[in-house]
Structures are given as C-alpha cells and as structure tokens.
Amino acid sequence: MKPIYMDHHATTPLDPAVLQQIMPYLTNHFGNPSSTTHEYGRQARRAVDRAREQVAAFIGAQNSDEIVFTSGATEADNLALKGIALHPSRGKGHLLTLATEHKAILDTVEKLKKQGFSVDFIRIDRDGWMDLDHLQELIRSDTLLISVQAANSEIGTLQPIAEIGKIARERGVPFHTDAVQALGRVPIDVVRDSVDLLSISAHKMYGPKGVGALYVRKGVRLASQIDGGGHERGMRSGTLNVAGIVGLGAACEMAAAEMPAESERLRILRDYLIERIENELDYTTLNGHRVERLPNNANFSFAFVEGESLLLACRDVALSSGSACTSASLQSSYVLKAIGIADSLAHCSIRFGLGKSNTREHVDFVVDLLKKHVVRLREMSPLYEMAKEGIDIDQFNWGEHSHDEH
Amino acid sequence: MKPIYMDHHATTPLDPAVLQQIMPYLTNHFGNPSSTTHEYGRQARRAVDRAREQVAAFIGAQNSDEIVFTSGATEADNLALKGIALHPSRGKGHLLTLATEHKAILDTVEKLKKQGFSVDFIRIDRDGWMDLDHLQELIRSDTLLISVQAANSEIGTLQPIAEIGKIARERGVPFHTDAVQALGRVPIDVVRDSVDLLSISAHKMYGPKGVGALYVRKGVRLASQIDGGGHERGMRSGTLNVAGIVGLGAACEMAAAEMPAESERLRILRDYLIERIENELDYTTLNGHRVERLPNNANFSFAFVEGESLLLACRDVALSSGSACTSASLQSSYVLKAIGIADSLAHCSIRFGLGKSNTREHVDFVVDLLKKHVVRLREMSPLYEMAKEGIDIDQFNWGEHSHDEH
Numbered sequence: 052m053k054p055i056y057m058d059h060h061a062t063t064p065l066d067p068a069v070l071q072q073i074m075p076y077l078t079n080h081f082g083n084p085s086s087t088t089h090e091y092g093r094q095a096r097r098a099v100d101r102a103r104e105q106v107a108a109f110i111g112a113q114n115s116d117e118i119v120f121t122s123g124a125t126e127a128d129n130l131a132l133k134g135i136a137l138h139p140s141r142g143k144g145h146l147l148t149l150a151t152e153h154k155a156i157l158d159t160v161e162k163l164k165k166q167g168f169s170v171d172f173i174r175i176d177r178d179g180w181m182d183l184d185h186l187q188e189l190i191r192s193d194t195l196l197i198s199v200q201a202a203n204s205e206i207g208t209l210q211p212i213a214e215i216g217k218i219a220r221e222r223g224v225p226f227h228t229d230a231v232q233a234l235g236r237v238p239i240d241v242v243r244d245s246v247d248l249l250s251i252s253a254h255k256m257y258g259p260k261g262v263g264a265l266y267v268r269k270g271v272r273l274a275s276q277i278d279g280g281g282h283e284r285g286m287r288s289g290t291l292n293v294a295g296i297v298g299l300g301a302a303c304e305m306a307a308a309e310m311p312a313e314s315e316r317l318r319i320l321r322d323y324l325i326e327r328i329e330n331e332l333d334y335t336t337l338n339g340h341r342v343e344r345l346p347n348n349a350n351f352s353f354a355f356v357e358g359e360s361l362l363l364a365c366r367d368v369a370l371s372s373g374s375a376c377t378s379a380s381l382q383s384s385y386v387l388k389a390i391g392i393a394d395s396l397a398h399c400s401i402r403f404g405l406g407k408s409n410t411r412e413h414v415d416f417v418v419d420l421l422k423k424h425v426v427r428l429r430e431m432s433p434l435y436e437m438a439k440e441g442i443d444i445d446q447f448n449w450g451e452h453s454h455d456e457h
Numbered sequence: 458m459k460p461i462y463m464d465h466h467a468t469t470p471l472d473p474a475v476l477q478q479i480m481p482y483l484t485n486h487f488g489n490p491s492s493t494t495h496e497y498g499r500q501a502r503r504a505v506d507r508a509r510e511q512v513a514a515f516i517g518a519q520n521s522d523e524i525v526f527t528s529g530a531t532e533a534d535n536l537a538l539k540g541i542a543l544h545p546s547r548g549k550g551h552l553l554t555l556a557t558e559h560k561a562i563l564d565t566v567e568k569l570k571k572q573g574f575s576v577d578f579i580r581i582d583r584d585g586w587m588d589l590d591h592l593q594e595l596i597r598s599d600t601l602l603i604s605v606q607a608a609n610s611e612i613g614t615l616q617p618i619a620e621i622g623k624i625a626r627e628r629g630v631p632f633h634t635d636a637v638q639a640l641g642r643v644p645i646d647v648v649r650d651s652v653d654l655l656s657i658s659a660h661k662m663y664g665p666k667g668v669g670a671l672y673v674r675k676g677v678r679l680a681s682q683i684d685g686g687g688h689e690r691g692m693r694s695g696t697l698n699v700a701g702i703v704g705l706g707a708a709c710e711m712a713a714a715e716m717p718a719e720s721e722r723l724r725i726l727r728d729y730l731i732e733r734i735e736n737e738l739d740y741t742t743l744n745g746h747r748v749e750r751l752p753n754n755a756n757f758s759f760a761f762v763e764g765e766s767l768l769l770a771c772r773d774v775a776l777s778s779g780s781a782c783t784s785a786s787l788q789s790s791y792v793l794k795a796i797g798i799a800d801s802l803a804h805c806s807i808r809f810g811l812g813k814s815n816t817r818e819h820v821d822f823v824v825d826l827l828k829k830h831v832v833r834l835r836e837m838s839p840l841y842e843m844a845k846e847g848i849d850i851d852q853f854n855w856g857e858h859s860h861d862e863h
Contacts, residue, residue, distance in 0.1 A: 054495060061498070062489035062696065070483055077476055077665065082775075083468035088768050089460060089775035092467070122528030122667065125685045125695030139571075155685025155694065162684055165545075254696060259483065261528065261667050261698025276682065278568055279531045279561025288561065289531030290468065290660060292667025295701075362494050369488075369495035 054369045055413050059255075059347060059406030060204045060232060061371060065298070066257035066407075072301040073259065076294035084291050085282065095293045102300025106264055109303035110230075110249060111240035119265045119283045120296050124231045124252035126276075127265035128155035128198075130287065131227040131248040134273030135196045136163050143167040144195040147186065150389040151179050151208075152200050153229055157385075160198075173199070178340040179208035179390045186215065190222050196248075197226045201233035205373050205386040205402055206339030207348025209237060216245030225271055231255050231263075235306035236314055236345050247271050251303075253295065257407065258302030262295030317405050318346035320414055324403060325349050327418045332425055334438065338387060338400060347405040352387075352396045353421075355435035356428045361401065364424035368417045371402050460775045461819050465661075465753060465812030466610045466638060467777060471704070472663035472813075478707040479665065482700040490697050491688065501699045508706025512670055515709035516636075516655060517646035525671045525689045526702050530637045530658035532682075533671035534561035534604075536693065537633045537654040540679030541602045542569050549573040550601040553592065556795040557585050557614075558606050559635055563791075566604075579605070584746040585614035585796045592621065596628050602654075603632045607639035611779050611792040611808055612745030613754025615643060622651030631677055637661050637669075641712035642720055642751050653677050657709075659701065663813065664708030668701030723811050724752035726820055730809060731755050733824045738831055740844065744793060744806060753811040758793075758802045759827075761841035762834045767807065770830035774823045776807050 056064070065073075076098060084099045086092030100115070107115040121127045136146065146160055150172045160170045174185040181199060190197075197219050202209045212228055219226035227248035230239055235256035241249055249266040253259055267273060267286065279288040328335055334354035353361060358372045373384035383397035392400075403417070429435040462470070482504060490505045492498030509521040518524065527533045542552065552566055556578045566576045580591040587605060596603075603625050608615050618634055625632035633654035636645055641662035647655055655672040659665055673679060673692065685694040734741055740760040759767060764778045779790040789803035798806075809823070835841040 053497070056497060058489075058492055058495065058497070061492040062487060064487040065483050067484075073483075077471050077479075078473075079470075081468060081470040083464075083660075083666075086464055086467040086775075086777055088765075088777045089464065089772065091459070091462060091464070091775050122532070122698070123695045126528070126683050128685060129683050153685065154687075158684035158686070158694065252696075254489075259698075259700065260489075260696055261701045277532050277535050278564040279534060279559065280564070281560075288564065289529045290658075290666055292528070292665075292701075294665065295667045295698075359494075366495065369492075369497050371492055371494045 054367050055416065056369045056408060057403055057405060057413065057417060058369045058371050059404035060402065061404065062254050062260065063257045063406055064408070065259055066302065066305060068305060069258055069298050069301045073294045073298045076297050080293075082293075084293060085280070095291075098293055098297050099291055102296045105300035105304045106251065109307050110234070110251070110266055111242050112266055113242065114269060116284060117267055117269055119267055119286045120291060120299070121263045121265055121287055122261055122292070123254070123263040124229065124250045125155040127250035127263050128153065128229055129159055130265050130273060130276050131250060132156065132159045132163065132196065132198060133276055134286070135225060135227075135248075136168055138272055138274040140272060141195055142193070144169075144193040145191050146170045146196050146198065147173055147189055147194060148198045149173055149175055149181055149200065151175060151203055151206075151386045152198065153204060153231070156198055156200070156229060175390060177390050179203055179206050179386070180340050180343060181210055183211065183214055183218065186218060190218075190224060194224050197224055199226075199228055201228045201230040201239060202237070202345045203339065203386060204232045205384055206350045206390070207345035208340040209233065209343045209345065212239065212246065213244045219247075220245045232345060235310055236317075236347060238310070241266055241268065251299070253299040253302050256302050256306050259295050259298040262292050262299050264299065313407065314346045320405055320409060320411060321346060321349055323411065324405075324414045324418065327414070328421070331418065331422055334435070336396065338390070338392065349403040350400060351403070352392065352400045353425050354396060354399055355432040355438070356399045356425055358399050358401060360428055361399070361421070361424055364428070365417070365420050367420060368413075370417075372400060373402060460773050461822065462775045462814060463809055463811060463819065463823060464775045464777050465810035466808065467810065468660050468666065469663045469812055470814070471665055472708065472711060474711060475664055475704050475707045479700045479704045482703050486699075488699075490699060491686070501697075504699055504703050505697055508702045511706035511710045512657065515713050516640070516657070516672055517648050518672055519648065520675060522690060523673055523675055525673055525692045526697060526705070527669045527671055527693055528667055528698070529660075529669040530635065530656045531561040533656035533669050534559065534635055535565055536671050536679060536682050537656060538562065538565045538569065538602065538604060539682055540692070541631060541633075541654075542574055544678055544680040546678060547601055548599070550575075550599040551597050552576045552602050552604065553579055553595055553600060554604045555579055555581055555587055555606065557581060557609050557612075557792045558604065559610060559637070562604055562606070562635060581796060583796050585609055585612050585792070586746050586749060587616055589617060589620055589624065592624060596624075596630060600628075600630045603630055605632075605634055607634045607636040607645060608643070608751045609745065609792060610638045611790055612756045612796065613751035614746040615639065615749040615751065618645065618652065619650045625653070626651045638751060641716055642723075642753060644716070647672055647674065657705070659705040659708050662708050662712050665701050665704040668698050668705050670705065719813065720752045726811055726815060726817060727752060727755055729817065730811075730820045730824065733820070734827070737824065737828055740841070742802065744796070744798065755809040756806060757809075758798065758806045759831050760802060760805055761838040761844070762805045762831055764805050764807060766834055767805070767827070767830055770834070771823070771826050774819075774826065776809065776823075778806060779808060
C-alpha cells in the first residue's frame with residue numbers, strides 16, 4: 052500500500068473533476084489555438100480564452116488578457132524578474148526580495164546580480180515574517196521591483212501582501228508576488244492587494260503539472276524571455292499547452308468555490324496536529340509564524356533526531372524535510388537557516404503539507420508514528436540524555452534559534 | 458461533423474496509446490520527481506528517467522542525461538541559441554541560420570542581434586534548399602553556432618543535416634537543428650549526423666502539447682534560461698511535467714516503431730496529392746523541394762485565387778495557409794517570401810500536412826473540393842481570363858517566382 056500523502060506543498064494530485072475537464076483536450080479537441088483558419092484551432096482557442104477568464108476571475112484581475120500562460124511558476128517567476136530587469140526601457144537597477152523566497156527567485160536575482168543589478172534582502176524575523184519598515188528604508192530611486200512571496204512553502208509563513216502592495220504603489224515600484232503556495236488557501240486579490248505581477252502554478256492547487264501563469268497588470272512592460280511567434284501578447288511564445296491551460300482554469304474555478312470551507316477544515320486539522328505534537332513530544336519547535344500561516348502547513352524541528360532517519364522510519368506517511376526543489380540535496384533547508392535556525396536543528400525538521408485527501412485519522416496516525424520513532428531515535432542520542440539530566444547542551448549548538456535575534 | 462484534419466504540421470492529435478501511458482501520471486502517480494524522500498516522488502522520478510531513455514534512444518543520443526526536458530520546442534530553440542550565445546565563457550559572436558527557420562529561431566537571433574551578436578543567413582535556393590558552399594564561406598573564427606532546421610514546416614524542404622554536421626564539426630562550430638517537423642518522419646541520428654543540439658516537440662509527433670526537449674551533446678555548455686532549483690543538470694529549472702514527459706517518451710518510442718511504414722505510406726499519399734493537383738489544375742506551383750521533402754508535406758500556390766477565400770470554401774478540410782504561429786496574421790508567409798515567391802502568389806498558397814488519420818479518400822476529397830472552388834473562384838478573376846487568352850500578366854506581378862533567381 053502507498054503511504055498517506057502529506058506533502059501537498061511539493062505537489063498535489065490532479066483533482067478528478069479537473070481531469071474530466073481536461074480529457075476532451077487530450078482526445079478529440081486537439082487543435083493548435085494559433086491555427087485559427089479551421090474549427091480545430093478555433094475550438095482550442097475558445098478553451099484557452101475561457102481558462103484565461105477563470106484564472107483572471109480567481110485572482111481578481113480586471114482583464115483576462117492580463118494573464119500570461121507559462122510552463123509553471125518557475126518560468127513565471129523568471130519572466131517577472133528578468134522581464135522587469137531586462138526590459139530595454141530600464142537600466143541596471145535595484146531589486147528587493149526575501150532570503151526565504153523560492154529558488155526560482157533567489158537563483159534569478161543571483162544571476163541578475165552577476166549582470167550588474169543590485170539586490171537587497173528585506174529583514175525577516177525568526178518566524179520568517181518580513182519587516183515593513185525595513186522595506187520602506189530599502190526602497191531607492193533605482194528600485195525596479197519588490198518581489199515577496201505570499202506564503203513560504205516550507206514554514207508556511209504568510210506575508211503582509213496588501214501592506215507591501217500599498218507601500219510599493221505609493222513609492223512607484225512594481226510589486227511581484229510568488230503566490231504559488233497561497234493561492235487556493237488564502238484569498239488573494241490583485242486589485243485590492245495592489246499586486247502588479249503574480250506567479251501561479253496549477254499543480255500546487257490540484258491542477259496538472261507543466262502549466263502556470265503570470266498575472267501582468269495592464270501597463271507593466273516586460274521583456275519576453277521565450278521568443279518566437281509572439282504568443283501571449285508578445286510576452287511568451289510557444290504553442291499553448293491547451294489541456295494544461297484548461298486544467299489550470301478549472302483548478303482556479305474549483306479552488307474559488309472550495310476554498311472557504313476547505314481552508315477552514317485544513318486549519319482545524321493543522322491546529323490539531325500542532326497541538327498534539329507540542330503536547331505529546333518534548334524538545335520540539337514549530338518553525339514559521341504561529342498565526343500568519345498557511346492553513347495547511349506545519350513545520351517542526353524534533354531536537355536530537357536526524358531528520359532523514361525520522362522520515363525513513365515514518366515512511367508510511369509521505370513527508371519531506373523541506374522544499375521539493377532542494378530535498379534531493381543533503382543540505383539543510385536554506386529557509387530554516389535564513390530565519391536563524393541552527394543547522395543541527397534544521398537537520399531534524401519535517402514539513403507537514405496537508406491537503407484535500409487528509410483526515411483527522413491521518414493526523415492521528417502520523418503523530419502516533421512520530422512519537423514512536425522520535426522516542427526510539429532519541430534513545431540513541433547522548434545529547435538527549437544530557438538534556439534530560441539538565442546538562443547545558445547549548446554548547447553543542449542545540450537551540451541556537453532561541454537565542455538568535457536574527 | 459468536424460472537417461477532415463490535414464494540418465499535421467501545426468499539431469497532431471494525441472495518440473490513444475500515448476494517452477494510455479500518460480493516464481497513470483494524471484491520476485494515481487502524481488508525485489513530484491524532486492520529492493525523493495517518499496515513494497510518490499521516486500515513482501515519478503523513475504517515469505521521467507524512463508522517458509529520458511526513450512527520447513535519447515529515438516534520436517541516437519549516447520546518454521540519456523543529454524536530454525533536457527522543456528515546455529516545448531520554442532523553449533528548446535531559445536535555450537539552444539541563447540544558451541550558447543549568452544554563456545559567460547563566450548563573447549559576443551556570430552550566428553548562422555536560415556531565413557526560413559521557425560520564428561523561435563528568427564525572433565531569437567533578432568533579439569541577440571540587438572544585444573550585439575551578428576547574424577548571417579545562409580543562402581537558400583528557390584526550393585528552400587541551403588547552399589553548403591555558402592555555409593563554408595560564412596563561417597568565421599567567432600562563429601558561435603550554426604542553427605539549421607531539419608525540415609521546414611511550411612514547404613517541407615529537408616536540409617542536408619549530416620553534411621552541415623560534418624562541416625560544423627570540421628570547423629569546430631556547434632551545430633543546432635530544430636528537428637520538430639522531421640522527427641518521426643525521416644530518420645535522424647545525432648551521432649551519425651554530428652548534431653550538438655537538437656530541438657524536439659511532443660505535440661508534432663502525436664504526443665501532448667506543453668512538452669519538448671533539447672538534446673545537448675555532452676561537453677556543450679549552455680547558459681540556463683529558466684533558473685531556480687537547478688533541475689535538468691542546471692540547464693532548466695522548474696517542476697518536471699511528469700505526464701507530459703511520459704507522453705513525449707511514449708511518442709518517441711511509438712514513432713521509432715511506426716516511422717518506416719508510416720512515412721512510406723504518407724509519401725505515397727503525398728505524391729498522389731501532388732500528382733492529382735498538378736494534372737488536374739492549371740496555374741499551380743508546388744513550393745519547396747520536389748525530392749528532399751517531408752513525406753507528409755505539400756504546399757501549393759493556386760494562382761488567381763485568394764488563399765483565405767479558398768480555405769473558407771474548402772472548410773470541410775482543416776488546412777492552413779502557413780505555419781500556425783503566423784496564420785492568425787494576415788501577412789503572407791515569410792517562408793514563401795524568403796524563397797522568392799511573389800506576395801501575390803504567396804497569398805494563394807495552401808499547406809497540406811498529412812498524418813496518420815489521412816487516407817487516399819481524404820486526398821481525393823480535398824482535391825475534388827479544391828478543383829471545384831479553384832475553378833469557381835478563378836471565374837471571378839480578370840487576371841485568370843487574361844492569362845488564358847495569352848495576355849502577358851507578369852506585369853501584374855504574377856509568377857515572379859519563375860523569374861527570380863533568389
């Protein structure tokens with residue numbers, strides 16, 4: 052039997068209702084939406100148009116042509132940042148972001164730095180929550196873009212998007228948010244929140260892999276990153292992935308309908324998970340913000356336990372130690388490091404990503420399993436014995452988090 | 458009833474056998490291949506590995522890790538050209554290509570020109586066939602890349618890939634080919650043909666839209682164009698489109714098995730189509746090379762007839778006047794222009810893209826339909842009346858093709 056899936060930040064299963072809407076475009080309706088000389092192409096074009104409206108409605112965009120379809124959020128993030136920075140109307144300027152952003156942002160700003168752009172990271176506290184005053188201080192006359200994620204994929208911390216948007220608009224700086232984890236979990240409205248660019252991924256919200264979108268507010272000019280044919284108002288060329296786009300549209304419509312009830316259900320499940328772990332296991336740390344947090348996320352460090360051993364022992368539940376994009380490497384999470392968690396503790400961390408399929412029974416199952424194995428693994432740890440006996444173990448680098456005013 | 462589909466250069470239907478292989482990855486096997494801490498992720502990873510081997514085997518690549526998955530051929534073309542040109546180890550240099558390339562090549566070299574690269578177009582004759590001696594002459598010490606399509610999507614002309622590869626290898630210049638139209642129709646082997654970079658699209662060979670690949674020969678260094686997480690050996694970041702990739706692999710395996718018989722069948726159909734049109738309609742011109750031609754392509758100019766009117770009249774068959782990427786515009790084909798066809802004649806051109814579903818009955822149907830409507834539409838053309846009466850109509854710009862030693 053397959054493990055219980057509890058890694059919904061990495062990816063989500065395709066919802067059967069979304070698949071049902073995709074199927075015609077994987078069978079009879081196979082036209083290329085650019086082939087408008089015949090009905091096959093026009094039929095595909097209509098499906099793309101409809102999906103564009105569904106995505107726009109979901110995020111509160113005023114015009115569906117503000118939606119640019121991409122191959123996913125990584126491409127959307129790249130298009131947002133490079134599209135702003137490398138547009139011929141702009142010079143080499145300044146970018147603002149967070150050290151806890153997705154690698155699609157961090158690797159891209161790193162590349163832009165090598166090309167002569169300057170980058171500053173807005174201060175975050177130990178919960179990963181950003182400092183709005185510091186943002187105000189950092190904005191310069193040559194600041195080209197503020198890019199702040201709506202929610203962190205590892206520790207679940209939500210950022211004050213509307214407040215950032217307000218500051219950005221006042222200061223005349225475009226504002227991009229990678230909303231991949233937040234969409235479908237918390238309400239986002241690009242007009243209300245003054246967002247200029249917003250990255251979307253289908254597969255994080257029960258849609259298919261290989262498709263995403265970038266919301267580009269009217270008037271924001273981007274340099275295209277993939278050229279050839281001028282699709283998507285010249286911002287992104289290439290034959291449109293019709294089935295994927297239909298799936299993204301359907302996923303958005305479904306998320307809008309289900310979100311209020313489902314997010315509340317997940318929040319209750321998550322709080323139950325946190326409560327049981329904190330009540331029934333000692334030496335645990337909840338990483339991320341306790342309140343401003345994705346309803347489906349928990350992230351715990353279990354001191355004195357090696358994370359990989361714990362994941363292996365708990366393999367009846369599919370969990371991860373961090374983001375999918377870095378979990379293959381043996382490095383500890385850069386997100387936990389950025390909020391000041393010591394390496395030793397970061398190595399003992401597990402991310403819980405709840406989703407539609409998860410139940411209270413799943414939470415009980417995983418907590419019982421964790422308890423069993425955390426206790427067993429700690430029995431092999433001399434440090435745990437010392438801690439229990441009251442010996443000061445901070446000298447061994449444990450619990451640096453609690454002292455570090457990062 | 459839907460029209461008969463005869464636009465297989467624009468896109469092809471997803472083969473039901475390919476869809477069958479995709480389905481598990483749209484349902485139960487939904488893992489993120491980067492989530493290797495659990496079985497969901499590892500299962501997805503194995504599927505991607507298998508597809509990588511299928512694609513590699515299909516094009517004769519020696520190692521499956523020479524395959525970089527992309528969102529399609531447009532992205533693959535962009536990665537090949539920009540990846541070579543913008544790699545930090547290389548300076549601003551020189552690129553060689555054809556004026557009849559896909560827009561993904563032409564728009565990309567145009568952009569690189571603006572960034573200080575120089576571009577030369579290798580001479581082509583009126584059949585679109587490139588001049589190997591001219592290629593030899595054009596290569597300079599700073600030539601960074603030769604990019605020549607394996608087959609043209611409009612006029613079907615095949616290029617002498619192996620000869621280009623030989624020259625490129627001798628002169629030490631990397632060689633890229635956009636093989637989108639050729640793959641699955643004519644044999645291509647990257648080792649035999651000395652190809653360094655090759656672009657693949659799934660949806661042109663009965664696979665899904667939204668997925669493609671770039672073959673990158675070992676040792677060829679590319680600058681990544683989409684950053685974030687270092688997937689695909691650092692050359693292309695972003696969550697892998699598992700279902701799409703499985704579909705591409707399956708399409709490659711299927712094409713390898715079916716190609717010899719199917720290409721021969723299509724060649725016979727195509728020759729029958731060409732023969733009937735040439736025998737039964739006057740003032741027609743076959744565009745493209747008569748011999749070195751895709752087995753499934755025909756492209757005819759029907760003088761004295763407006764192409765759009767003819768397409769509309771023949772709407773029981775899905776045809777196009779050119780490539781999908783430009784057919785929405787009212788401009789006449791840049792490919793026909795590049796081989797020296799006058800605008801007036803280019804406007805009367807129709808592309809026939811035969812595929813698996815097409816039969817001899819379809820060919821008879823389309824030829825009968827064309828005859829009926831060409832004759833009817835010509836009755837409204839004073840130029841046609843003059844031509845029939847032996848009046849010199851070249852003064853009206855007809856038939857420029859036959860005089861222009863382009």
